[in-house]
Structure formats: C-alpha cells, structure tokens
Amino acid sequence: MTCMCAEDTPSQQAVMSGYTTPKGALCYAELGTSIKKSGGHYIYLLETLGPLPAFLRLWAEFIMIRPAVSSVVALAFGQYIAEPFFSPCPAPEVLVKMLSIMGFSFVVAVNCWSVNWTSRLQILLTTIKMGALVLIIVPGVIKLSSGQTENFHKAFDTSSLTLDKLPLAVYAGLYAYAGWFYLNFVTEEVINPKRNIPLSIILSMVTVTIAYLLMNISYYTVMTSQDVLESNAVAVTFADRALQGFSSVIPILVAMSCLGALMGGYFAGPRMLFSGSREGQWPVLFAMIHIRRHTPLPALLLMYPMVVFMILAGELFGLVNFYSFSRWLFIGLTTMGLMVHRYRNPDLPRPFKVYLFVPAVFTVVCFFIVGMSLYSDSVNTGISFALTLTGVPVYFLLVQNQRLPLCFIRAFYTLTMKLQILLEGADLPGGADLLNLGLIKAFTAKLNSAL
Template sequence: MWINSWSVNWTARVQIILTISKLVALGLIIILGMMALAQGHNENFQNAFNSSSVTLDKIPLAFYSGMFAYSGWFYMNFFTEEVINAERNIPLAIISSIVIITILYLLVNVAYYTVLTADEVMASGAVAVTFAERTLKSFSSVIQILVSLSCLGAITGGLFSASRVFFVASRENQWPTIFSMIHIRHHTPLPAVILIYPLVILMIFIGDLYGLLNLNSFPRWLFMGFVTFGLIRHRYKQPDLHRPFKVPMIIPGLFSALCLFIVATSLYSDPLSTGISCALTLSGVPVYYLMINRYQGPAWCRKALHLFTVKLQILMEVVAQEIVTY
C-alpha cells in the first residue's frame, strides 16, 4: 500500500519489476515442462478431455476461476486519465496482453499436467510450488520466491486500480468528498488508497480462496454485463457521438450475454456465496441514495460531515484535485 500512497511513478516502476518476475517464473515453468514432455512424459494427457465427471452446476464456478486469471485487462480502464495517449495505448495494451497471457497460461498448464496428474493439481495448495518441488528439487525455493513476487504484483496492481474507482465515484458525488482528494506533494489519491486497506485485511481473514472468489465474482461480472449492455444501448441511442475506439457490436453483445448467464447460473451452483454477495451488493443501494442526497440532509449532519472532512484533510495532507492541478 505504501508504494501506491507515495508515488504513482514508483508504483509503475515496481509493477514493471514484479511483472518481469512473473514472466520469469512462467518462462521457467514452461521450459521445465517442455523438457519433461520432450522426454516422453505424456501419460497424464491420456483421456485429457474426458467429460464424464463434469457436472453442469460446477461450470459457472469454473468460469469464475478461469475468468479471474484473465481479468487483468479491465483494470486498464480504471486509470484512463493517467495513461498517455489512451486512445491508442489502452486498446493496444489490452489486446497484446490478452494474447500474450493466453499463450503463456496455455503452455504453463501443459507443463503442469506433464509433471503432475489432475488429482495432484487439484490437491495442491500452490501448483507452481508443487511443480517446482517435483522438477527443481532443492532449488524449488526459486519458484516460491518468484511466485511470491508475482502475488505481490497482483496485489499492488489491484490496489492501484481499485482505488481509482473510489476516487472517481467520490468526484461524481457518489462517495464522501474526502476520497476525491489527492496528496499535496505526492499527487496520489491517498484517502482512496487507504480505504482499500481494511477491505484487503478482511479478505485475508476470510481465508477460503474459492469462497472469496465466488463472493467477489458475482458483483464483478454482474456489473460487467450491465455496463457492456449499457454501452450497446448508448451506441444505438447516440450513434453520432465521438468514440475514441470501437469494436464490432457482436463482441460486446456476446460478452454481455455470457456474463449475465454465468451470474444467473452461479446462484444455483453456489447459492450461499453468491447469495451473500447479492445481499451485499443490494445493501449499497440505500448507501448510494444517502450519498446522492447528503446535501439535502439535516444541517447538523452536513456540518459534522464537513468538519470531519476538514480534519481528515489536515491529517492526511490532501486537497481537491483542482487545487493541485492548477
């Protein structure tokens, strides 16, 4: 969190270093797997596509896990304002990253199943570590370190991008004003970054990775489907509006339908986690209306909120973005 709070430039540089460590880890796993495959270890691929054990009620949850692994692409849209030449660089970054990650993940999975059986993969708490213990023996700690750095990179990137959502929501008067402010010297959205921290700690204490993944995936893909559908409607309602880049309508149409279908079927697959997630999502509706109408509330409440905001400004040394910009 302290990287995200201190400097945007340093956060980007650290993120580049951590991304390189992830690519090194993936490359090492792929090389070891291809070496084992070249030696004739292909017995684990016999009947690899046997679907007799596949049940329909688990397919939506499998999609949640699969799409989570490839979901980094939409984080780019969270900090569009901070991207140089966004009209060119955002589509280029998304397309190139999806192609590269798809190829790398495919080769990594081939490497995993060359060395490990399907049961061993499912039983492993960290597949890369189990793979390294089987192939690198006493040097398996190398993969452990690289995997740890990769996880740190994912957390850093998530903090960097998710904080921008609270920052913009506050700027649009949908959150308390304090979260739309930036640090007077570092120019980072410090209050929005700090807000993420207790949420991360809460997720760590939950402990159940797959339950947490299902809990998080329901609102994510629900709103992804709604937003994409809204963009389609917006394009038909205002066809002459300038748009930096376009895609064929069939792509967002299929994407929106897939998101909403998976969300709907996940309520049957895991009613507990998705039900809790749905309830938490709906609990935001009254909060939203309270924030929208906060300027129409009692005078004492508005005065207390203003005083609290001023005290937090002094404590965190933050001001409105316009003051720092101009």
C-alpha cells in the same frame, strides 16, 4: 497459483476463459476509445445506463470487490511464502494470514510513499513474474517434447463437468485473465488512447492467454489432474518434481508475482473512487492526494481496514466466488450498456468498433454465469448480491435526494475536514470544485437556507 473447482480442470478453465474474456476485452477497448474519461466500469455505466447502476458499481468496489480481490492475492502470497516450510503438510492458517497481512501492508506503504517507487517496483515485480513463468513453462515443454504425454490422454474429459458447478469453475479461470480492464481506469492519462488502449488490451490478452495455456500444459506434463486438485500450492508441488535445483526459488518468485498483482490493483482502484468523487457520487476525501507525497493516501488508508478484515475472515476460494459474482454482474451490465450507447449515439466517433454480436454474446454469458452461481454457491454469491443491493437506499438517501438532517451533514463535513487535515490531503489539480459536490454541497445548501 491455479484456482479451480473440484469438478473442473485448469485445461478446461483455460479454454473456456480464454474464449470468453477476449470478447469483453474488445468491448472495453471500444468503450475506452469512445468514452474518453477515466474510471473504467463506473464511468461507462454512468454514461450508458445512468447514475444508479454506476453508484452501485462504485459502492460494490469499495465495500466488497477491491477488498476481496486484494485479499485473494494477499492470501496467495502468504500461502506461497509459508507452504515450502511445511510441505507436504498444509501451512498453518494463522501463519498464512499473518504473512498475507504483512505483504499487503508493504504494498499499501509503498503506494502511500511514492508513485515513482510504486512504478519502479511494479516493473521489477513484472520482470520477476515473467521469469517465474519461463521457469515453469520451459521444463514442462521439454518433458512434453520428449514424449511424456500420459497425463493428456483425457485432458478434455467433460464427464465430471456439471452445469451447476460450471459458473464457479469459470470464475476461477476468469480470475487468471482479470486485469484487461485496468487500463480503462486511467484513460485520461494514456497517451494517444485511440491507438494505445485497443493495442494494449489486445496484446496483453494474447500474451496472458498463451502464457496461461503453456503454464497449465507444463503443470499437466509433470502432474496428474488429481495431483493438481490436491495441492495447496501448485507451483510448489511442480517445482518439487520438475525443478529439484530450483524448488526453493519458485515459491518466492510466485509470491513476488502476487505482490506485483497487489501493487497494480491497489494502484488502479483509487482512480475509480476519484471519478466517483468528481461526478458527485462519492465523498470528496477519496479524491484527495497527499500534499507532499502526491499519492492518493486517504483512499489507500481508508480501504486498508476492510482488506485486513477480509483476509482474517475469508478463505481464498470462497473469496473468489464472493467478489466474482458482483464483478461479473457489473461487467455484463457494462457491455450491455455498450449496446445501449450504440443505439442512443449512432453517430458518435468510435475509433475502435466491434461487431454488435460480440457484446451481445459476452453479456449473455456474464448474466448466465452470475445467475447460475447463485445456485452453485448460494452463500457467498448471495451475500455478495445482498451487499450490492444495500447501495440502493444509500444512493437515494445520500446521492440523489440527500434526505438527511442538517446535524448529520454538518458532522460529516466536520469529519471530512478533520481527516483531510490528519491525512494531509488536498484536491487533485483541476479538482478544486469537488468541495461543492455530494454531501458537502448539500451541507452548504441546507446551512444557507437555515441562515
């Protein structure tokens, strides 16, 4: 799937995003080797800028970013499953959403059932994804080498590019590269992180950048920019023109690729929530695993309704703008935190270290993009900003001072215990002290004082 703004083309997006994201990836490689805790953005903000920005990132992840990201990929899955049956007409929206919910439900079920099955299916879907990329890239390269270059005569024409549309175009391009920070969610589980985190991030970024550029070159060899913009499912249109014998296979392969992206994102998400629970900023229930399945079933199931709601209420491109604002705001804050961390801890060992101008430039770019996007799409990005700020009173009421009456804390404690029993949840190994954190700790303290 290629997401784009009507004012921009995939080739321009690929170049802009391919130039921007490696800087952020290098910054996260340094953070991952110097701050040896799992949790990604959350733990880095906690260690560099303090508890409030960290909690807001956790809050945005749960109520907005993770559900919206999962919804976008699920909607793409539904679109590619339904589109071939209705082409050249658009597929019915209701059918696309139903298929999206079914695909997402399958991913949740597998993640809840077994970590081993999730890993095996992820490997299979990644293999299928690479096969789909090869099927798309090879025919385009063959046609290009045979002299079919007429669609590239004005490939980088920027006459239609306007400053107010640039952030939304970059959001769409950055979406294709998203995922370079997921390894930082599981830093403590990585073997030899000093070597493997930078190596994995750099190799994956190079691979994705090359694959994305070659895929767009292949698209543009066969299709004009107008064809790409008008297509509801670019790979389907491409297959109809360049792969007549495989035109029915490509949509299925792309849909399987979407399932793989869903699987990976939903596997990594609970790790951030676990880190928040471990630090006392998030309910302990989200850090529990199923006693028999050994999967983070409570976190997976409790996030499920929000994803379904966003699938039903949103549309693909609106959701990309909606969650991208908050995601890239906090990524910018994280790389700014890297510079603060350098200043505060100049002697801290850093096995992998980038030049200071790298986080500086990346931070400025992130803040420029999120600032301009408030003007470009004030509705979606404004709602995203407002929802992020709702975490401020939640932080001061529930996390910092816990200014809640005893009856509320008792009710929350009871609800947690009931859900723990219902979902057969237990603390992760080494997490037995989690019951003494957060609201549970406040309940115990107030109860003791009352007695």
